[in-house]
Amino acid sequence: MTVGDFARSVLFAAVFCCGQAAVAAAPATVSEPINDRLTVTLSGNTRPEARAENDRGTLPAGFRLGNMQLLLKRPAATEASLVSYIDSLHDRTSPNFHHWLSAAQFGETYGPAQTDIAAISAWLTSHGFSVNGISTSRMTIDFSGTAAEVNSAFHTDMHRLTVAGKTHIANMSDPQIPAALSDVVAGVTSLNDFRPHTNFKRRTDYTAKPAGGTTQYAVVPADLATIYNFNPVFAAGVTGTGQTIVVIEDTNVYNLSDWARFRSKFGLSTYTSGRIKQVHPTGSSRCSNPGVNDAEGEAILDAEWASAAAPSATIELASCSDTSTVFGGLIALQNLVNGTNPPAIVSISYGECEAENGSTQNAAYYTTYQQAAGEGISVFVAAGDEGAASCDADSANATHGIGVSAFATTPYNVAVGGTDFSDSYSSKNSTYWGHANTSTYGSAKSYIPEIPWNDSCASMLIAAANGYSTTDGNSGFCNSSNGRSYLTTASGSGGPSGCATGNPSISGIVSGTCKGYPKPSWQKILGNPTDRVRDIPDVSLFAADGIWNHFYIYCDSDPADGTPCTGAPINWSGAGGTSFASPIMAGIQALVNENENDLQGNPNPVYYELAASEYGSKGNAKCISALGKSVASSCTFYDVDFGDMVVNCTGTVDCYLPSGTYGSLSISGTSYKGAYTSGLGWDFATGIGTLNVYNLLANWPA
Numbered sequence: 001m002t003v004g005d006f007a008r009s010v011l012f013a014a015v016f017c018c019g020q021a022a023v024a025a026a027p028a029t030v031s032e033p034i035n036d037r038l039t040v041t042l043s044g045n046t047r048p049e050a051r052a053e054n055d056r057g058t059l060p061a062g063f064r065l066g067n068m069q070l071l072l073k074r075p076a077a078t079e080a081s082l083v084s085y086i087d088s089l090h091d092r093t094s095p096n097f098h099h100w101l102s103a104a105q106f107g108e109t110y111g112p113a114q115t116d117i118a119a120i121s122a123w124l125t126s127h128g129f130s131v132n133g134i135s136t137s138r139m140t141i142d143f144s145g146t147a148a149e150v151n152s153a154f155h156t157d158m159h160r161l162t163v164a165g166k167t168h169i170a171n172m173s174d175p176q177i178p179a180a181l182s183d184v185v186a187g188v189t190s191l192n193d194f195r196p197h198t199n200f201k202r203r204t205d206y207t208a209k210p211a212g213g214t215t216q217y218a219v220v221p222a223d224l225a226t227i228y229n230f231n232p233v234f235a236a237g238v239t240g241t242g243q244t245i246v247v248i249e250d251t252n253v254y255n256l257s258d259w260a261r262f263r264s265k266f267g268l269s270t271y272t273s274g275r276i277k278q279v280h281p282t283g284s285s286r287c288s289n290p291g292v293n294d295a296e297g298e299a300i301l302d303a304e305w306a307s308a309a310a311p312s313a314t315i316e317l318a319s320c321s322d323t324s325t326v327f328g329g330l331i332a333l334q335n336l337v338n339g340t341n342p343p344a345i346v347s348i349s350y351g352e353c354e355a356e357n358g359s360t361q362n363a364a365y366y367t368t369y370q371q372a373a374g375e376g377i378s379v380f381v382a383a384g385d386e387g388a389a390s391c392d393a394d395s396a397n398a399t400h401g402i403g404v405s406a407f408a409t410t411p412y413n414v415a416v417g418g419t420d421f422s423d424s425y426s427s428k429n430s431t432y433w434g435h436a437n438t439s440t441y442g443s444a445k446s447y448i449p450e451i452p453w454n455d456s457c458a459s460m461l462i463a464a465a466n467g468y469s470t471t472d473g474n475s476g477f478c479n480s481s482n483g484r485s486y487l488t489t490a491s492g493s494g495g496p497s498g499c500a501t502g503n504p505s506i507s508g509i510v511s512g513t514c515k516g517y518p519k520p521s522w523q524k525i526l527g528n529p530t531d532r533v534r535d536i537p538d539v540s541l542f543a544a545d546g547i548w549n550h551f552y553i554y555c556d557s558d559p560a561d562g563t564p565c566t567g568a569p570i571n572w573s574g575a576g577g578t579s580f581a582s583p584i585m586a587g588i589q590a591l592v593n594e595n596e597n598d599l600q601g602n603p604n605p606v607y608y609e610l611a612a613s614e615y616g617s618k619g620n621a622k623c624i625s626a627l628g629k630s631v632a633s634s635c636t637f638y639d640v641d642f643g644d645m646v647v648n649c650t651g652t653v654d655c656y657l658p659s660g661t662y663g664s665l666s667i668s669g670t671s672y673k674g675a676y677t678s679g680l681g682w683d684f685a686t687g688i689g690t691l692n693v694y695n696l697l698a699n700w701p702a
Contacts, residue, residue: 026078028113029183034123039155039176042187044359044499044514047194048507049163050170056160059169061148063158067132067286067323067331069189070120070141071364072112082110086374086412087521090605092701100376100599103136103338111138116184123181127153133284136338139367140189142285154188169193169324174503187360190325195250196350196357196407197393198298199382200577201490201545204455217421217433218553218570219542221266221308222442224584227542229447229692230309233591238697239271240310243590246336246343247302247583248350249319250328251295252278254558261565262304262555263311267440271311276303278317283335287320290328297561301554301575302349302583309587316343330364337372344599346372347586348413349382349579351405353391354499354516356508362406362500366517369412376599379413380586381405382578383537384493387456387647388675388684389665391508396487398665400509401653402495402675408536409497411520412602415536416582417687418492418543419450419640421550422626425461429549432628441569447692449628451643452678452685453544453576457486458646458664460674462547471646472656472663472672478648479660487662491645492543492578494676494684497534509653522605525612525688526619527681537687538604540640541584545576552580588693595697610699611637611681611688619680625689636695640686646674 074082088096101109117138121131129145147158154175161168170192177185225231233239253259259276263269280287303315318336320328329350336342354362372379384390384405389398408415423432426449434443451461457478458471468477477483497516505512516533528535545551556562556573563573593600600606614620614636622632625640649655649665656672657663665675676684 025109026075026111026113028115029075030116030119030180032180034119034178034180036178038179040179040182042175042177042360043503045174045187045191046172047170047192047358048356049161049168049194050159050172054161054163055172056162059147059158059160061146063147064144065147065150065324066144067142068144068325069285069364070124070143071186071189071360071367072139072141072184073186074110074112075183078110086370089374090601098376098598100601101374103342103371103375106137106371106374112184117141120181120185123178124153129153132286135284135334137371140284140334150191156191158191186363189364190358190361193322193324195322195327196352198295198579199349199351199385200298200301200575200579201385203551203574204546215429215549216570217429217443217550218574219550220441220553220569221268222438222440223444224308226442226444227447228690229694232694233697238591238595240313240587240590240594241273243310243313243345243594244316244343245306245310245313245583245586245590246316246318246346247299247306248329248333248346248348249295249299249302249317250322251290251293251299251319253300253303253317254292254296254556254562258300258555258557258565259303259307263307265555265569266308268307268311273312274307275314276317277314278319280320281318281332281335281339283338285331285334287331287335290319290321292558296558297556297573298349298579300556301579302347304554305552305580306347306583306587309584310590313587313590330368334368337368337375337377342375342377344376344593345378345586345589347380347583348407349582351382351384351390351393351407353403354406354409354497355403355504355510355514356391357406359501359503365407366410366412369410373412373602376601378589378600378603380582380589381408381413381415382582383408383415383417385418385491385577386489386493387454387491387645387665388493388495389489389647389649390493392489395489397662398489398647398649398655399651399653402498402665402667403510404495404497404536405493406500409500409517409534411517411534414538414585414602414604415687416578416585417494417537417540418453418578418581419540419686419690420453420544420548421448421542422451422642423448424548425451425465446629447631447638450542450625450638450640450690452492452640452645454491454643454645455486455488455545455547456491456647457483457662458648459644461643462486472660473658474660476660478662487648489647490545491647492540492685494537494645494687496531520604522608525608525682526615526617527679527683535684539585539607539688540686540690541581543576543578543581546574551576588696591693592697592700596700606701607688615639615681634695635692636699637689637691639681639689640678641680642678643685644674644677645685646676
């Protein structure tokens, strides 16, 4: 029996004897007849694309909408008690420390009253819906029905839309529910089929790099181990043995043998206990096999690079098909955390900005991650690949202003940002990279100084390398003929939570009644602003896609978007993105869990505690990333204080545009205040910074 199993086996008795968990079950809140004519509107739950120019007409009345989700909520007092208890689970001075809950205890102690659930289920069936299942936590009800039944129950029409050449379905107005249910029903998780985006960018292939010539210094597992100091951890025998890392997907991989080829080529197959398995978690929501779709590249790189960080761990690829209205990855995660054997570590590499995701779907991720943290699960999420413009992911320009990914901004997950290496910018490639590869293709010599990952013409470093002192205005780099080759939002992401709740008055833009998540108590550190909201990222790792000649290599033999994994790895698939950084951080956490022989839940309180101690009130000059190979050997974190993740923009929302066509994303429209630059301590560009894996394990509090 593991420590985690033992903790769960004794928890039921302990949880009712030790302080804050000793609460009564939630009281019933449905105390009056349910009247469909007395309704409340669930604001903030209409996609910005649901407008007249995209409308292609009403869905047929009989159009089947399978496996929708009704998200429930707790009474305020019960929610406050749960938040307090989860805080105590992560407080080493509390008698509740690491007394993790089970999913059943979530339902029994903190879930809505059974009478409320029965009333809601009866209301759904009265409108013709089928109730398919209720989660163990009692927080979601899976139901199915038709477009006509959605209109009858939720007072919103379902339409077809055409957006960017693709057909979608969506509700055209905010749904409504009976007022009698408003204290227990948060809303329908989603009434559309818009899906989150992946967070990786395929290797860039500029004909002229901003600096550093054309020599490519691709990152392989051996380089990762050298740069971030995994090697002494591996030498000590801590390699992920007995650990399982779950990567959440809505696709299968093209060929599981690609994972084995990756490990074999890069020397990881010597860790013989490493395994991969592909599962479709069952639960209250139906999980069907999704097969292989266009997110397949995401799935295989997640699995491979989690294994690079913890080569003896089992990698579990958990995937479900998307339903007509719910992202399959969310279903997979919900079924796992509501199961009897939940995972210890999860990585998610998808995202969608808060203002587009919708307030109920935002709440669905909050609720799921919250439950995960209470069960001892560590959740890592890619912060994004579009600077502070997450509502403009994969766009050439930011037009929606500052926004962040709803997948990454909850207080119960680690948001993982992205960096690049600065050796090409400073013409020091030979200082940090060898002229020949080792037998496992590694060539990095030491830790390498880092900068925020940024491909945009609004990057001051790219502008400077091209001979420009400014990025904005008619004479700025972005408005030059060369600069227009760098019009992109591709970069590491960060920013303040702005629209986790509320209703944007301008679709897809933080506005109206939008509010961010409150700042967690543990997010106190030099550099973090007094903005009273959750800020991301928390930590960062290398994530660039080749702009300064560095990118990741992975094996993906899918002929649709990959390359044969044969010959020299430099010719394999190459990419960057926080999709790499998140599973690597999950792998690092597997090493921590193995070393501590315990689950850790949300590791952010420990990260921030260690970083605050290291940086103090003035920063630590010995731990500045720019020192590169001269950085102190005692540093747990490397403070990235050079460069920015500012991206180009157009329009009037958070865009500094003094003249010309293209400006810079800025917290001011009248002066340059780039969103965002790196600085001393924590910053929006890289969070705490990057890390030394050996020192993280050595300094982890017992």
